[in-house]
Amino acid sequence: MAEPKRVNAPIVIDETPGKKAYCMCGLSERLPYCDGAHSREDVGIVPKVVEITEPCKKAICQCSRSGQLPWCDGSHSSPS
Numbered sequence: 001m002a003e004p005k006r007v008n009a010p011i012v013i014d015e016t017p018g019k020k021a022y023c024m025c026g027l028s029e030r031l032p033y034c035d036g037a038h039s040r041e042d043v044g045i046v047p048k049v050v051e052i053t054e055p056c057k058k059a060i061c062q063c064s065r066s067g068q069l070p071w072c073d074g075s076h077s078s079p080s
């Protein structure tokens with residue numbers, strides 16, 4: 001069983017419309033998207049699946065402390 005990988009900054013992307021599965025374990029090789037590593041590594045964490053309706057810029061949380069997952073809410077900047 002692997003440990004989740006956390007980074008103290010979001011990944012900011014220009015997102016396109018469609019159903020997206022954002023990695024919440026940090027082990028994906030296709031960050032910020034899930035590549036199934038959470039299952040292969042048995043981390044006990046699943047991706048956040050959301051529907052994007054129009055092109056937009058998104059900040060994807062990589063610290064897992066956001067109150068609005070999968071989106072960054074700035075929690076990485078506050079003391080833990």
Ligand code: FES
Nearest residue numbers: 023024034037038
């Ligand atoms: S690979 Fe990280 S949640 Fe799926």
